[in-house]
Every structure is written in structure tokens, then in C-alpha cells.
Amino acid sequence: MDTNVLLGTAKMDITPTFPAELQPAHPLRQDAASESVRRLYARVAVFQYTSKRSRPQYAVVVSADIIYFVDQRIDSLRKQLLEQWGIPGEAIVFQGTHTHSAPCPGSRFGEAFDGPYRTFIELLETSIVQGVERAIANLEPVAAERGSGSCGFATNRRKREDGKIVMAPCDEGPTDPEVTVIRFRKRDGREKCVFIHYACHPTTTYDNAFSSEFPGVAVEQVEAALGHDATVFYLQGCCGDIRPAVVRDGRYYAGSNLEVSRYGCELAATVLGVLVSRMEPLRFVPFECRSAQVRLPFLSQPSADELEKHRDKSDGLGTWSRMLLDHPDRNVPYELLWIGYIRLADGLAFLAMNGEVVVEYGLYTKRVFGGKVLPMGYSNGHTTYIPTAAQLKEGGFEAHDVFYASGRPSPYDLSIEQAIKEAIVRLVQQ
Template sequence: MDTIVLLGTAKMDITPAFPAELQPAHPLRPDAATETVRRLYARVAVFQRKSERGQSHYAVVISADIIYFVDQRIDSLRKQLYERWGIPGEAILLQGTHTHSAPYPGSRFGETFDGPYRPFIELLETAVLQGVELAMANLEPVDAERGSGSCGFATYRRKRENGNIVMAPSDEGPTDPEVTVIRFRKRDGHTKCAFVHYACHPTTTYGNAFSSEFPGVATEQVEAALGNDAVALYLQGCCGDIRPAVVRDGRFYAGSNLEVTRFGCELAAAALEVLSTGMEPLRFVPFEFRCTRVRLPFQSQPTSAELEAHKDKADAWGAWSRILLEHPERNVPFELLRIGYIRLADGLAFLAMNGEAVAEYGLYTKRVFAGKVLPMGYCNGHTTYIPTAAQLKEGGFESYTAFYSSGRPSPYDPSIEQAIKEAILELVEKL
């Protein structure tokens, strides 16, 4: 018997009507943003399957134009969704598109420090809950299909110069140009929803204004082309070391809305080309949800004496020391990477990581599972960059600087790559 799945969707505006500081901080953003260049949205897709006994089973995918959902807000949102509709936490995927032109949805140091971010937290979470409610009200049967194309504006951002790794465009590392599109059609043939999966940092611009960046341009163009109130969700892949090729004289520069629009149009064109060709039908199956945690050990932990020796310095080491002295709970031997697995159809599953995984992890996932599992970063919370073993030995922003600037004890141990890949295999292939 074919599995019948119903889908409900919603698109909620989360653009602040109040000044808000954009994150991460940047010298081009000295003040709180008040201008809106491109509106921010939270897009919601709720899937419902009924068992032979009539029991409802749900899966929820939420893509929001934020940098990511912070750890301390995930449990609260999942609890509210469970209490209201009985949706288990592992069936809920909360992802930020990772635009760097949105307010921070909470403090990276935990709930105690959420005070300055409260207005946007309340706006975002109210929109998410209302979006799920609206989606529940328009559930209807759908069929699914998938296809893939290519988009080429993303570039590797780690370049070796004079023995060091600098953030500059490079042809030496991997990128993932594949654009995967999932279409959900209503019984009348019209598209109800589309997923557009791609891997690239939305860091085209550092203008001091709210912007959904190129994912927003792409999804809005796809929605306009599909018509009939179709909702398009951008699903961010593993892009920790990939960014748009806003390049001049061999270096990245901060682009404007002109470049944002250009890249968004390129991605939309690639997605629409896939939608216009013959796509492969997908067969829904009983939903599957699994999750695991991987221990990511740090290379070392500083002693209190070491931190005290640096704390009065005006450089990066001083800032690092002060963070760890003020937040001793961060000086730990390891962190946990959370990986979730959600399977909706034969040929459609999501591997959702809460870290900022580099491209190699996404390419590995696609390779070993023949493209049937879509790798996603920035899901259900956030740790930090997840580099490869080779990158941790090379140094550079993603595998050295970012750890100290975010107040970690040290970079991760290179053993994490093997541990993560083994965990991915075990999680997906687990019977």
C-alpha cells in the first residue's frame, strides 16, 4: 500500500520593526541596523502521515533567514511544538539559512545572556509557532519528486600563502556546486512546496541592513515562478569553507545588494531549470527519525595561570583569556556534535548537523549514500566550525582562529573527522 502524506506550509515575516545588531559583528556594522534591503522570513513545511490505525505522525522542516538557531532556544521550541501537537523533538528540523545579515537569535553564551536579544527571540519564536499552526490548517495530500542541477558561484575560501592559510579564493579545495530540488505537488498538479538545497555561505555583503541574502532572492524568485502560493525553502548544505565568489584582484570584498541579487538569480535559474525538466518521482515511506551525538575533543585546555597571564593584553589572546575566565564553563575537554536523521521518502532523507561543517562532510555524505541523503549544517543549535583533520593541521580561520575568537579552549583534535564519518555511517545505516 502506498504511503499517503499530507503537507502544510507557511511563510512568516520575521523582519524586525526595531533596531537590531547584526551578527556576527563586523567593522562595516558599527551601529544597530534599521534599514531593510530584503525581508527576512521563516518558512515552514509540516508533513503528516497516518498509520493504519489512524494515528498521525509528523515531520517538520523550518528554514529561517537567521544565522542559526541557538542551542538554548531549541529545547523550548521543541517542547512547545510537542505540547501543542505531539510532534517529537527528533522529528523537528530547525535550520538557519546562515545569512549574516539578520539579528542574532540569542546569545552564544547561553540563556543567562539572552537579554539584549529578547525582542528578536520573541519575534522569531512567535512566528515559528504561528507558522506551524497555519501549516497544520492547510494540510493536503502531495506527491514528491526530485532532481538536480548545478550552480557555480561558490568558491573555496582557504588559500595557502607563504606557508599560512588565509581567507582568500582558492582552486585547491573542494566545493559542492550541486543544486538539489525537491518538489511537492498537490493533486491538481500545482506545486505546494519546493526545497532548494545548496552549499554556500550567505556572506556576499556586510552592509548594515537586514537581508535574507542570496537564499532569499532565490527562494522568492522560485516562489514567484511557481505561483499558486507555493513556498520554497532554502536548505543550507555543508559550507563552512565555501563562500560566494565576490572577488577582486584575488581577494574577497564586501559586495552590495547588486551581487546578492546576481547570485540569487543564478541559484534561482538553476533551481527552475531542474523544475522544468523531468524529475524523478519519490515514493513516501513511513517516517524515520534518529539522532546521535559525537564527542569532539579539544587539543588542549589552558590552565587558570595561562589565562591570567594573557588577560590584560589588548590583542586576540587577551580577549580569548577574558572570555574563558568570565565563562569557565567553556573551558571543557570536549564538545558534542549533534547529528539528526530524518527520512521522508525512498530517496529523500536529511542529515542535520548543529555545527558549521566544511564541504568535505557534505560531499562524503552524498558520496557514500548515492545522493539519497541531503547533508545540512546549522541545524538544531550550533557548536562551531567542523574542519577536516587536514585543515586542523593546516590552521587558518575555520580550524584555528575561529576557535579562539569564539572562546573555545583550543581547536578540535584531528581525530574528529574519522569519528564524525563513522557516526554518520552508523546513524544512516542503522536498522
């Protein structure tokens, strides 16, 4: 037991009791059932490292059942945690599990457009701040250990057909079946907290209801099996091109709560199997928290004249043109990818990125650092999909369509892959 490291946790219910709109890709219809399929939670873990020679260090992990945190809300949350407890922004990971069946957490166009989502935003942020307060109130010494298993329901969703990339299951495409399990034990040997790290889109169902999706099923089952108020977190990996195998006749279909439960149970069984096996003890170290920004240049920028030519069209080109004309601040030469690095122990660090990062970057991070660094997408804000250079050449949804649908000037330049990989190595080895 390392008495230098204390851990406190909290689990906050963020299921709306008021009308709330699901995130734009999955609108909640007017006739939605009042009862949610799976309740939504924000889970908070606060780590404190104490030393006789320095002030306490903090590291915070927040996992919320939302699609992701939008940029403008991250600034607000960081400010509140800094003012109340002196916790710096680089020491915090705010991650959405990426369920598509949760209320919209804010507009991607900025705070001025948050109005329709304000009630849920206030619930979410208040719950997180209260969760940090509760977690700090129950700090206690813990020991850490890690293990891993494998879960096989995730599929690569980029398939080449007739010379084009379509969204369909691709058996030859890369996936990351590894399930990393981190356990934190209290003095009495019981679990205080468990982290589950896996990489798969929670897009099993598009039912007309709120749902924490298969991650919610998995963590609820593991929490129930452990008992004694253990808090279990789902940490989403790099799954931009990975989704569940809800497949019929070679195509994805919209599953129901049956499929949600099936995959959640499969993941939970894997985790519970790891927890009863021999796990590797981890040695805590003074926390390391730092970040970097990577410039992601766009391939091109349309001129105002070009956009005006397409403004009145009723197709996707017209929609894209109107979005950029209405929001000229988005017609920029580049975006920034924010990468955060938090190291808690020998063999346990988080690499958190604010985009829908495809699985190849996660596999690269694990390979380069021997699995000691857990790659996480959907963290600390949101840009868009982060494809590889090869995918940008191929096209398809993640590398072409989404850029125009979300009002970007164009897809990214092919140089981003090398820039991101170099930035990851520099940040971790700094």
C-alpha cells in the same frame, strides 16, 4: 498521489519593525537605513504520515533567515511543539540559512545573556510556533519528485600562501556545485512546496541593513515564477569553508545588493531549469527520525594560571584568556556535535548537524549514500566550525583562529573527522 502523506506549509515574516542588533560578526550601525534590503522569513513545512495501524507521524522542517539557531532556543521550541502537537524533537529540523545580515538570534554563552536579543527572539519563536499551527491547518496530500542541477558561484575560501592558510579564493579547493531540488505537488498538479539544497555561505554583502542574502533572492524569484502561493525553502548544505565568488584581484571584497541579486538570480535560474525538466518521482515511506551525539575532544585545556598570565594583554590572546576566565564553563574537555536524521521517502532524507560543517563532510555524505541523504549544517543549535583532520593540521580561520576568537579551550583533536564519519554511517544505516 500518496494519500498517506500530507504536507502543510507556512511563510512568516520575521523582519524586525523595531531596533535590532545584527549578529556579532556583522554589527548594525546606528545610522542603518530603516528599510531592509531583503525581508526576512521563517518558512515551515509540516509532513504527516498516516497509517491505519498506527498514530500519525510528523516531520517538520523550519528554514529561517537567521545565522543559526542557538542551543538554548532549540530546547524552548522543541518543548512548545511537543506540548502543543505531540511532535518529538527528533522529528524537527530547525535550520538557519546562515545569512550574516539578520538580527542575532541569541547569545552563544547561554540564556542568561539573551537579554539584548530578547525582542527578536520572541518574534522569531512566536512566528515559528504560529507557522506550525498554520501549516497543520492546511495539510493536504502531495506527491514528491527530485532533480538536480549545478550552480558555480561558490568558491573554497582556504588558500595556502607562504606556508599559511589564508581566507582567499582557492581554485583547487573542493566545492559542492550541485543544486538538489525537491518538489511537492498537490492533487491539481501545482506546486505546494519546493526545497532548494545548496552549499554556500550567504556572505555576499556586509551592507548596513537586514538581508536574506542570495538565498532570499532565489526563493523569492522561484516563488514568483510558480505563483499560486507555493512555498520555497532554501536548505543550507555543508558550507563552512565555502563562500560566494565576490572576488577582485584574487581577494574577496564586500559586495552590494547588486552581487546579492546576481547570485540569487543565478541560483533561481538553475532551480527553474530543473523544475521544467524530467524529475525523479519519490515514494514516501513511514518516517524515520533519530539522532546521535558525537563527542568532539579539544586538543588541550589551558590552566587557570596560564590564562591569568595573559588576562591583561590587549591582543587576541588576552581576549581569549578573559573569555575563558569569565566563562569557566567553556573550558571543557569536549563539545558535542548533534546529528539528526529524518527520512521521508526512498531517495529523500535529511542529515542535520549543529555546526559550521565544512564541505568535505557534505561531499562524503553524498558519496557514501548515493545522494539520497541531504547534508545540512547550521541546524538544531550551534557549536562552531567542524573542520577535517587535514584542516586542523593546516590551521587557518576555520581550524584554528575561530576556536580562540569564540572562547574555546583550543582547536579540536584530529580524531574528530573519523568519529563524525563513523557516526554518520551508523545513524543512517541504523
